[in-house]
Amino acid sequence: MMAVSSSCTKLQMDNGKYVRYTPEQVEALERLYHDCPKPSSMRRQQLIRECPILSNIEPKQIKVWFQNRRCREKQRKEASRLQAVNRKLTAMNKLLMEENDRLQKQVSQLVYENSYFRQHTQNATLATTDTSCESVVTSGQHHLTPQHPPKDASPAGLISIAEETLTEFLSKATGTAVEWVQMPGMKPGPDSIGIVAISHGCTGVAARACGLVGLEPTRVAEILKDRPTWFHGCRAVDVINVLSTANGGTIELLYMQLYAPTTLAPARDFWLLRYTSVLEDGSLVVCERSLNNTQNGPSMPPVQHFVRAEMLPSGYLIRPCEGGGSIIHIVDHMDLEPWSVPEVLRPLYESSTLLAQKTTMAALRHLRQISQEHSQPNVSGWGRRPAALRALSQRLSKGFNEAVNGFTDEGWSMLESDGIDDVTILVNSSPAKMMGGNISYANGFQSMSNAVLCAKASMLLQNVPPAILLRFLREHRSEWADSSIDAYSAAAIKAGPCSLPGVRAGSFGGQVILPLAHTIEHEEFMEVIKLESMGHYREDMMMAGDIFLLQLCSGVDENAVGNCAELIFAPIDASFSDDAPIIPSGFRIIPLDSGIDSSSPNRTLDLASALEVGPTGNRASGENSGQCGSTKSVMTIAFQFAFEIHLQDNVAAMARQYVRSIIAAVQRVALVLSPSHFGSHSGIRPPPGTPEAHTLARWICQSYRCYLGVELLKSEGSEPILKTLWHHSDAVMCCSLKALPVFTFANQAGLDMLETTLVALQDITLEKIFDDNGKKTLCSEFPQIMQQGFMCLQGGICLSSMGRPISYERAVAWKVLNEEENAHCICFMFINWSFV
DSSP states (O other), X not given: OOOHHHHTTOEEEETTEEEEOOHHHHHHHHHHHHHOSXXXXXXXXXXXXXXXXXXXXXXHHHHHHHHHHHHHHHHHHHHHHHHHHHHHHHHHHHHHHHHHHHHHHHHHHHHHHHHHHHHHHHHHHHHTTOOOHHXXXXXXXXXXXXXXXXXXXXXXXHHHHHHHHHHHHHHHHTSSSSOEEEOTTOOOSTTSSOEEEEESSBSSEEEEEEEEESSOHHHHHHHHHOGGGTOTTEEEEEEEEEEEOTTSOEEEEEEEEEOOSXXXXXXXXXXXXXXXXXXXXXXXXXXXXXXXXXXXXOOOOOOTTEXXXXXXXXXXXXXXXXXXXXXXXXXXXXXXXXXXSOGGGTHHHHOHHHHIIIIIHHHHHHHHHHHHHHHSOOOOGGGOOHHHHHHHHHHHHHHHHHHHHOOGGGTEEEOOOOSOTTSXXXXXXXXXXXXXXXXXXXXXXXXXXXXEEEEEEEEEEESOOHHHHHHHHHHOGGGTOOHHHHHHHHHTTOOSOOOOTTOOOEEETTEEEEEEEEOGGGSEEEEEEEEOOOSEEETXXXXXXXXXXXXXXXXXXXXXXXXXXXEEEEEOOSSOOTTSOOOOEEEEEEEOOTTSOOOOOOSEEEOTTTOOOXXXXXXXXXXXXXXXXXXEEEEEEEEEEEEOGGGHHHHHHXXXXXXXXXXHHHHHHHXXXXXXXXXXXXXXXXXXXXXXXXHHXXXXXXXXXHHHSSOSSOOOTTOOHHHHHHTOSSEEEEEXXXXXXXXXXXXXXXXXXXXXXXXXXXXXXXXXXXXXXXXXXXXHHHHHHHHHSEEEEEEEEEEOTTOOEEEEEEEEEEEEEOTXXXXXXXXXXXXXXXXX
């Protein structure tokens, strides 16, 4: 509220005269303003009647006062916003100046090294002419790798290791110990997440980020130390021992486990030292490193099912910022032992870009999210606060990761294969698997399930952007999901009728999406999916009502570099209490390095039975992994089902078949979504019978122009042919040249006309859409199409896949030729069609 003394000096003009308000009048108007900033005409008149001190003021003057007051409030907020932006720009400018100084030091060092190596190369050239025994021995010894003795892990030794770790970390965070290059696609600015860089030419993988957060340094350190809350790939961090130092610092010995991102590689674990201290300038530092080669102190023996990885000096430098908040430098540097995974997956463990996306940037986003929640406290979807929704997000992600990894210490055991190793089946009968949820509910309902079964698989995708595929899976659930199995899964935790009042929803193909919350930059968002009502799900049990899924989605930005895309969901019951069981299922798609051979014509491959682990692969990380042009990604699928233990064999067979059907659906969708890369790769031809969508669209238009002498599509400048064909107003569809022709492609109008989807389209035969007269006409005229190349059909009636009659004004059919001038398919175009 503005001070009365300053407000009373404000003058109002009415009919050319200035009117001075008394302090009492200003105080009364201020009270009214805070109750109703924009009163109507009737409300203003009512205010004058109810407040005698305003009786001598005209309603028009009251209106002007409120207008000016709103204007001043808007100016105040804008000034406050500009001050905040100015503080942020000042801090960002400081960061950029520090980064510029670091880069100048790096340039100087590179110039010095270049001069040194040039001189060393000249000396080595001269040395090769010396054939003496001494020279040969010296040359050979130069390449010997020194063996470092074990480090002392006694209390005094740990303090020495901690100080060494601090020095090395600071040299990476603000110095030139690592050659950093800007991460592709990341541009610093006032609205960016920060300055993000990845390593070039160092051992292992490394990422570095600098940013501003509106939290105090001690709070930042507290959040970042609790790694499992913000890094979904972290299974656990256990503090084994704590040691205080003379300078007020703290040394902790930690054991950390990371989940494996796919079913095809083992998980990682770390034995770490973490050192927390305060520098002379007041900056707070938390640094970490592995203790893999120590003696005379605590140690951590190898753990079954885990590969011991190494964390090189890493951590967080947190400095207080003028005006509040903190400037933070984050360094992540690891050697993830890529030799232990199949060669095709090694880019996941050799990519600094993936490390930056999954860990370094995730930390900054989490801090910014919490800072925003503190500055703008509110209640999000379904009456839950942001912290509660973050806990739900963590439970979803943790449950999915546990299913993908299937650790025995969580109670998982593997069932025998059915002879085909594409899908792995695990069973967990441990009560803890219900995620700590109570088996009986407060309202008297009980869960009928006492075990959980998981069916999981991984597959390789080619030429399909992960973000686009994930969006399709999210928005077109009916393309791959079985509604009866959705109902079966929901029944396991169903506790009563479910309602979601006050939530605005958007509809996507048979499902309703109810947004709950999203993180900074919409990198991750959570929602509730309301599926179509089901009357039953199996013969011996009836269930009426809607089905609700809690869903977590991330990585849908196709412009993000090296981003992992995830769609994780779990059925929820009506109560949806904090301790209710959550049994997640879903998809994870991770892009692979573009350096992998992409010449294989197969669009999707199952990897489970074809991969072998080789002895090599631990190389220096000098790549810019994840740059545009990556043509391969690995997709992991894991579905969980709660069941009664005596039905194990039946549920296992159902789950195995269901996941196989999902794999087949994903493969068909991938064919449709895959963009054409053949023009940019010499020597690569589309596989016979399966042209990509862009290529097929070009064939369709070229053949139409060849046979009918006119253009099928109007020129849209640089608009892609496929996009123009897809949005064509008339129904365009292709069918195969087989004894029983089936549809292989249709544009949006064609799918609408047939009342089907791209996946289900391939199950519709050509004769199914024509009535008896249409079939006779088609049989008599079909030879003309093959001989003449095209045929015009008079208007008539055809049928959709649902049996609904469709009238069309006329139709055109023509032969589609491929690059070799051979007939590939027959294309039909139905003009001015409508349902009868």
